[in-house]
Amino acid sequence: MTTYQFIGGCHCENIQFEMDLTREANTYTPRACDCDFCLKHGASYLSDAQGKLVITIKHESDVNKYQQGNKLADFLICKNCGVLVGVTSVIDGKRYATINSKAITNNSEFGLEKRASPKKLDAQTKTERWADIWFPNTVIKILSE
Ligand SMILES: [Zn+2]
Numbered sequence: 646m647t648t649y650q651f652i653g654g655c656h657c658e659n660i661q662f663e664m665d666l667t668r669e670a671n672t673y674t675p676r677a678c679d680c681d682f683c684l685k686h687g688a689s690y691l692s693d694a695q696g697k698l699v700i701t702i703k704h705e706s707d708v709n710k711y712q713q714g715n716k717l718a719d720f721l722i723c724k725n726c727g728v729l730v731g732v733t734s735v736i737d738g739k740r741y742a743t744i745n746s747k748a749i750t751n752n753s754e755f756g757l758e759k760r761a762s763p764k765k766l767d768a769q770t771k772t773e774r775w776a777d778i779w780f781p782n783t784v785i786k787i788l789s790e
Pocket residue numbers: 655656657658659660723724725726727728
């Protein structure tokens with residue numbers, strides 16, 4: 646299977662990621678979440694349930710794992726440079742994640758953002774949806790605490 650590799654991360658490179666996508670970049674439409682938190686960041690999310698994601702954190706103590714709303718997921722924000730890199734959640738013992746498309750290097754190849762409104766979903770429906778569409782088996786490598 647052909648895969649399309651992308652890299653990205655926060656501005657100071659404390660949080661970096663590599664992702665393998667299974668389709669051409671322009672077929673992905675990043676989801677612009679309309680909750681108050683994501684609007685303030687201008688975040689829009691991209692993931693591939695058939696793809697692969699590895700996140701590498703240089704110093705974990707410089708990462709803020711912010712929780713909001715139902716507190717089901719961790720928003721990974723660099724404490725040093727303030728960039729929101731992505732969101733991760735452990736569902737039924739497996740780690741899923743999605744990436745803020747704004748943190749991807751060369752993100753102009755992707756399709757246009759589409760508005761998404763997960764805040765209207767209840768907690769159960771939300772986690773089921775994440776397990777369907779986020780990167781499964783996400784690896785988070787922590788190089789130092
Ligand atoms: Zn940073």
